[in-house]
Amino acid sequence: MEQEFQEVGIQILTPITLDELIKKNGTIVCLFFSPKCPHCHAMKNEYIKLYKRLKSRDIVKEFDIDIVAINGDIYDVWMIENYNITGYPTIVIIDEYGNKCQIDGPYTVQSILESMITKCKVRP
Helix, strand or coil: HHHHHHCCCCCCCHHHHHHHHCCCEEEEEEEECCCHHHHHHHHHHHHHHHHHHHHHCCCHHHCEEEEEEEEEHHHHHHHHHCCCCCCCCCEEEEECCCCCEEEEECCHHHHHHHHHHHCCCCCC
């Protein structure tokens, strides 16, 4: 799963690299996932489509949006303590000010974009 994300350009982060990215003051779309989770595998293609859609329209560059993922099997305690992640998959939007907004499923490209705009007030 990680390899498929990396092949299209989605960065796989650690807690340290996520913190560094947050300090750059851009918007981050972060998928917390488990490679063992069947729901994560089911929505993986939608997350890749989201990345490709935003990248193809230069939205990623124009609005300084990073599409990233974190393997929850490795960082589960950190995720619970810092992001209140209790299940997979979970998408969290982090705005340029460090505010966190958790998006509820279902995870389709359209529902993620709608949540970014309506719930998280991010304009991609």
